[in-house]
Amino acid sequence: MCDENTEKHCLPSFIEFSELESAGLLIINAGETEKTFDTVSDVCKSLLAEGADRKALLINLGGGVVSDIGGFAASIYKRGIDFINVPTTLMAMVDASIGGKTGVNLSGSKNSVGLFSSPQAVFIDSDFLSTLSDEEFHAGFAEVIKHALIGDAEYWNTISQLTDFRDVDDIDDIILPSVEIKKLITDEDFKESGIRKSLNFGHTLGHAYESSSMKLQTNKLLHGNAVALGMIGELFLSSKLAGFPTDKLTTVLDFLVLHYGKFIYSINESELSEFLLSDKKNENGKIGFYLLHDIGVGAGMFFPEPQLIEEAVAFTKSILTE
Ligand SMILES: NC(=O)c1ccc[n+]([C@@H]2O[C@H](COP(=O)([O-])OP(=O)(O)OC[C@H]3O[C@@H](n4cnc5c(N)ncnc54)[C@H](O)[C@@H]3O)[C@@H](O)[C@H]2O)c1
Numbered sequence: 001m002c003d004e005n006t007e008k009h010c011l012p013s014f015i016e017f018s019e020l021e022s023a024g025l026l027i028i029n030a031g032e033t034e035k036t037f038d039t040v041s042d043v044c045k046s047l048l049a050e051g052a053d054r055k056a057l058l059i060n061l062g063g064g065v066v067s068d069i070g071g072f073a074a075s076i077y078k079r080g081i082d083f084i085n086v087p088t089t090l091m092a093m094v095d096a097s098i099g100g101k102t103g104v105n106l107s108g109s110k111n112s113v114g115l116f117s118s119p120q121a122v123f124i125d126s127d128f129l130s131t132l133s134d135e136e137f138h139a140g141f142a143e144v145i146k147h148a149l150i151g152d153a154e155y156w157n158t159i160s161q162l163t164d165f166r167d168v169d170d171i172d173d174i175i176l177p178s179v180e181i182k183k184l185i186t187d188e189d190f191k192e193s194g195i196r197k198s199l200n201f202g203h204t205l206g207h208a209y210e211s212s213s214m215k216l217q218t219n220k221l222l223h224g225n226a227v228a229l230g231m232i233g234e235l236f237l238s239s240k241l242a243g244f245p246t247d248k249l250t251t252v253l254d255f256l257v258l259h260y261g262k263f264i265y266s267i268n269e270s271e272l273s274e275f276l277l278s279d280k281k282n283e284n285g286k287i288g289f290y291l292l293h294d295i296g297v298g299a300g301m302f303f304p305e306p307q308l309i310e311e312a313v314a315f316t317k318s319i320l321t322e
Helices: 004-009 037-049 064-079 090-096 126-131 134-151 153-159 172-188 195-200 203-214 223-241 246-260 269-277 306-321
Strands: 057-062 082-087 101-106 109-116 289-294 297-302
Touching: 004 057, 037 064, 037 101, 057 064, 064 082, 064 090, 064 101, 064 109, 082 090, 090 126, 090 134, 090 172, 109 203, 134 153, 134 172, 134 195, 134 223, 134 246, 134 289, 153 172, 172 195, 195 203, 195 289, 195 297, 203 223, 203 269, 203 289, 203 306, 223 246, 223 289, 223 297, 223 306, 246 306, 269 306
Parallel strands: 057 082
Antiparallel strands: 101 109, 289 297
């Protein structure tokens, strides 16, 4: 399965494998707005029309949207068929293709329906990135930054020196540590009862920004850019509640603002609470955030008072518009 862009840019080199000679091809429209039940239903109908039986294998060749949809469809079609992820965006290589989270958005709320379901394999070939736009590459890098911040201070030291994310000697040296961090965490805690929650750093506010921006006609935030903005507010909360050191806060914020500060969002803040209140990490109506004690050191889940969350949102806006 591809989307319209990966069919054009990635499929031609991929189908050179002779094993794929008799494979069928499913193509979905590209983009986050396609991450719906309707698309999953269309994929399942296409599998049925292709005569796919329970021994069928679905190969998801694309970014996180393709692997989230394809993984979900494969997991429910005929009560589950095998699937493989072949990620073609940086976001999917370092994050979305690994760890077995699949699903779609519901009523504009991010990933509200889905399954934990692991692919049989993930094949990462960074050559696919040659056709990826700078915007998408840059957005995907936000998850690299998140992995460094939650799990590896040395990795952070390396990436924090970069002025142009695309201008690295060997992108595999950036991808591999991220894959290792994500894999280590998800292997230990597949169903997110403990350490896996750390991967949600930046995502409580990030998903609210993203969901809210999905309602806009223009200026929609890419997932990674929304996460970068989310990390700003969640670092603020980390310094207030989890002892994140003030000097490091300044350093990390400067870096995030330098690289993501231009994504000033035209988002109606009163709408954010609607999405924050439907976040999957909430408990007993309290909005949950995974916060950091230091760079590379997680502090666990926190449930701040609404007033402090509003301050974090206001703080984010203020440093972006400074
Ligand atoms: N399941 C998870 O654990 C997980 C983790 C992170 C993100 N996600 C999800 O992933 C999605 C974002 O993924 P994404 O950033 O990969 O977005 P995406 O899949 O929408 O891809 C971005 C754009 O790049 C195009 N594209 C993909 N590969 C290309 C290539 N090699 N050359 C040219 N164009 C290419 C796509 O067609 C699309 O237009 C979000 O829905 C997010 O929620 C899931």
